[in-house]
Amino acid sequence: MASEHHMDRAKIERGVRLMLEGMGEDPDREGLVDTPARVARAMEEVCGGAAVDVDGLFSVTFDAGCHDIVVVRDIPFYSLCEHHLLPFFGRAHIAYIPGPDGRVCGISKLARVVDAYARRPQLQERLCAQVADAVVGHLDPMGVVVVMEAEHLCMTMRGVRKPGAMTSTSAVRGGFAASSTTRAEAMSLIFDGTHVR
Ligand SMILES: Nc1nc2c(ncn2[C@@H]2O[C@H](COP(=O)(O)OP(=O)(O)OP(=O)(O)O)[C@@H](O)[C@H]2O)c(=O)[nH]1
Numbered sequence: 001m002a003s004e005h006h007m008d009r010a011k012i013e014r015g016v017r018l019m020l021e022g023m024g025e026d027p028d029r030e031g032l033v034d035t036p037a038r039v040a041r042a043m044e045e046v047c048g049g050a051a052v053d054v055d056g057l058f059s060v061t062f063d064a065g066c067h068d069i070v071v072v073r074d075i076p077f078y079s080l081c082e083h084h085l086l087p088f089f090g091r092a093h094i095a096y097i098p099g100p101d102g103r104v105c106g107i108s109k110l111a112r113v114v115d116a117y118a119r120r121p122q123l124q125e126r127l128c129a130q131v132a133d134a135v136v137g138h139l140d141p142m143g144v145v146v147v148m149e150a151e152h153l154c155m156t157m158r159g160v161r162k163p164g165a166m167t168s169t170s171a172v173r174g175g176f177a178a179s180s181t182t183r184a185e186a187m188s189l190i191f192d193g194t195h196v197r
């Protein structure tokens, strides 16, 4: 499903070595000598999302006859802010109403889609939109809401230095955009785990 070997590992290693030199470090000292290779392997893992076949994730669906809201919440994710290449991480929540055919995907696939788009240099808003659009494009649902809450280390350990500041983004598609009642029900399921009717 995911090949993490699409990156040019040697190029990453050269870049890391250069960065260490730029930082005034000796890249040949004992503690750092294997660091370029370690970083390259780590990058293949944490930025391996582009190698995931998102279409393939939705190749199996189930006839659940479901016409109600499905919510998977508190999906942990880790990404890299594309401006500073520092982590941002938090939780994703996905709510959707299946299309008229009542078909659903396996719930793990929603978490896999989050990973596929999170594991690359990203903006939180774009990440949220890409997850929502993937669900729209592959399940043709009546509506989708994706909410993401994250802490950005570029705001925490450097720059403005505001530890604990959380950024929430949402992407609303289809019926959830048109109906405030349905949207409120999705938000209530996401944030309280309860139905409001
Ligand atoms: N909208 C959005 N902004 C982000 C995200 N991740 C990081 N940023 C912001 O990207 C901006 C980059 O701003 P610049 O002024 O070019 O960079 P900078 O001088 O390092 O900015 P500071 O972080 O304010 O020190 C910063 O305000 C970050 O907080 C994200 O996912 N979405």
Ligand SMILES: [Zn+2]
Pocket: 081, 082, 083, 084, 085, 086, 152, 154, 155
């Ligand atoms: Zn940043």
